[in-house]
Amino acid sequence: MARIGFIGLGNMGLPMAQNLLKAGHAVQGFDVSAAQAAKLTAAGGSAADSIKSAASGAEIVITMLPAGEHVRDVYLGAQGVLAAVGQGTLLIDSSTIDVASARAVAAAAEAKGLAMLDAPVSGGVGGAQAATLTFMVGGSAAAFDRAKPVLEKMGKTIVHAGGAGNGQAAKICNNMILGVSMIAVSEAFVLAEKLGLDAQKLFDISSKSSGQCWSMTSYCPVPGPVPTSPANRDYQAGFTAAMMLKDLKLAQDAAKAVGAKTPLGADAAKIYSQYVEGGEAGCDFSGIIRMVRDA
Numbered sequence: 001m002a003r004i005g006f007i008g009l010g011n012m013g014l015p016m017a018q019n020l021l022k023a024g025h026a027v028q029g030f031d032v033s034a035a036q037a038a039k040l041t042a043a044g045g046s047a048a049d050s051i052k053s054a055a056s057g058a059e060i061v062i063t064m065l066p067a068g069e070h071v072r073d074v075y076l077g078a079q080g081v082l083a084a085v086g087q088g089t090l091l092i093d094s095s096t097i098d099v100a101s102a103r104a105v106a107a108a109a110e111a112k113g114l115a116m117l118d119a120p121v122s123g124g125v126g127g128a129q130a131a132t133l134t135f136m137v138g139g140s141a142a143a144f145d146r147a148k149p150v151l152e153k154m155g156k157t158i159v160h161a162g163g164a165g166n167g168q169a170a171k172i173c174n175n176m177i178l179g180v181s182m183i184a185v186s187e188a189f190v191l192a193e194k195l196g197l198d199a200q201k202l203f204d205i206s207s208k209s210s211g212q213c214w215s216m217t218s219y220c221p222v223p224g225p226v227p228t229s230p231a232n233r234d235y236q237a238g239f240t241a242a243m244m245l246k247d248l249k250l251a252q253d254a255a256k257a258v259g260a261k262t263p264l265g266a267d268a269a270k271i272y273s274q275y276v277e278g279g280e281a282g283c284d285f286s287g288i289i290r291m292v293r294d295a
Contacts, residue, residue, distance in 0.1 A: 008064035025150070096168070097120075121135055127155075173251065176265045178214070181214070185215045186293075221287070235284040
């Protein structure tokens with residue numbers, strides 16, 4: 001079993017680290033919240049008092065952080081990961097960040113002779129808790145092969161997307177599809193309401209027809225058809241609207257950088273921006289149907 005340093009024990013990071021403990025790995029974690037670090041200790045891990053302490057002596061370092069600026073600071077800072085780890089340490093960043101930051105940090109790691117992967121996830125808090133996440137991984141094939149047995153303790157689907165930064169590219173493309181499709185599904189259910197078509201009837205038809213998609217069948221934005229969807233819990237977040245907006249903005253930034261035209265992605269970003277600015281940042285992203293309905 002490996003000695004793992006885990007930095008970032010938030011809503012996603014903590015259950016991921018706990019699953020590594022359940023698999024028998026030794027996990028030393030760091031978080032700016034002492035309360036979150038204490039939860040790791042209660043699960044059998046140990047709490048570090050700094051990033052450097054968490055990374056020192058680790059065979060593998062995993063990070064789950066809010067944004068590219070945090071990833072750069074944690075890895076490249078004077079007391080950061082690259083300054084703390086020894087040769088042979090495998091670095092895995094599971095944050096969802098901009099492609100440029102992912103590639104810049106990977107290049108800095110490579111310059112020090114270290115293998116690094118960008119490995120963002122899909123599946124939300126529920127997937128993190130159940131160890132059913134999807135990992136989209138960018139980096140060398142050798143590093144991927146080394147990381148896969150560890151990632152499999154936290155996820156169900158592990159895909160090598162190519163070189164450094166390609167994991168982030170896959171994540172933002174995937175979530176652009178998700179953001180657009182959730183708006184489309186929401187509009188369809190609101191239209192059905194106004195036309196007098198029962199929501200369950202629409203679900204029964206569309207979930208088996210050409211309208212079928214994940215936003216319909218796994219995360220239906222109206223109460224009833226999918227009992228596990230947030231719509232049945234007053235849109236208590238599994239994946240917040242703020243996080244969806246963050247990913248849609250990352251997709252737009254990437255599109256501008258490479259000259260790709262994504263009009264639906266751009267519209268989705270505008271719609272989610274309005275939703276978040278309306279005070280719904282902490283609501284589940286599927287709650288967008290309420291704004292669609294009110295509009």
